Amino acid sequence: xxxxxxxxxxxxxxMVGAAxxxxxxxxxxxxxxxxxxxxxxxxxxxxxxxARVRDYVAxxxxxLMLDEAEGYAFLKSRPxxxxxxxxxxxxxxxxxxxxxxxxSLMLALLRKKLAEFDAGGGDTRLVLSRDDIVExxxxxxxxxxxxxxxxxxxxxxxxxxxxxxxxxxxxxxxGAATGPATFEVRRILKAFVDAQWLAEFDAxxxxxxxxxxxxxxxxxxxxxx
Numbered sequence: 001x002x003x004x005x006x007x008x009x010x011x012x013x014x015m016v017g018a019a020x021x022x023x024x025x026x027x028x029x030x031x032x033x034x035x036x037x038x039x040x041x042x043x044x045x046x047x048x049x050x051a052r053v054r055d056y057v058a059x060x061x062x063x064l065m066l067d068e069a070e071g072y073a074f075l076k077s078r079p080x081x082x083x084x085x086x087x088x089x090x091x092x093x094x095x096x097x098x099x100x101x102x103x104s105l106m107l108a109l110l111r112k113k114l115a116e117f118d119a120g121g122g123d124t125r126l127v128l129s130r131d132d133i134v135e136x137x138x139x140x141x142x143x144x145x146x147x148x149x150x151x152x153x154x155x156x157x158x159x160x161x162x163x164x165x166x167x168x169x170x171x172x173x174x175g176a177a178t179g180p181a182t183f184e185v186r187r188i189l190k191a192f193v194d195a196q197w198l199a200e201f202d203a204x205x206x207x208x209x210x211x212x213x214x215x216x217x218x219x220x221x222x223x224x225x
Contacts, residue, residue, distance in 0.1 A: 021045040036071030070187045108201045111193040130181040
């Protein structure tokens with residue numbers, strides 16, 4: 001009789017069945033970004049359990065950032081209190097990563113490319129070849145630099161951007177063992193590079209262009225006295 005009562009309680013309690021899914025979700029989100037296309041089962045579980053996920057991560061001073069339309073979710077640290085706020089400062093669980101200029105430049109250019117792609121409608125996946133990305137960046141690099149060295153530097157930046165999760169290297173199509181490298185621009189980039197960030201970066205990029213022009217004029221002996 002006691003055993004039957006225990007089984008009945010287990011079957012009737014919705015939280016018992018949800019616990020394994022909740023644990024898997026929390027581990028996945030703490031490790032990085034959860035994409036709908038990568039794991040539809042976990043995505044469906046997240047939609048059902050998002051209130052519990054939000055409550056749990058709030059204890060860790062994190063917010064769940066969920067975009068159903070774009071199909072991604074991640075955890076973000078809550079803003080730190082102001083200097084004059086007496087509230088205690090919580091240690092950051094999600095570390096901030098300072099970005100180099102080359103990485104920031106590539107992210108801005110990929111974000112603009114994604115905006116242009118979305119404006120055109122059609123497919124939802126922006127796929128670029130390695131050469132496409134190289135050409136995006138090369139026009140912003142100083143003239144006269146060693147071309148092979150430039151490409152090596154850009155490829156290093158591509159790898160860093162992929163490591164950060166904003167590019168995903170795709171397998172060669174048609175079952176081929178090798179082929180031209182292609183990358184999908186992950187749509188989570190829209191959450192990290194918003195319009196304000198782009199506007200600020202455009203201002204810095206304009207200053208960078210002026211600096212490059214000055215360097216070029218000096219090399220060509222056309223600098224103003």
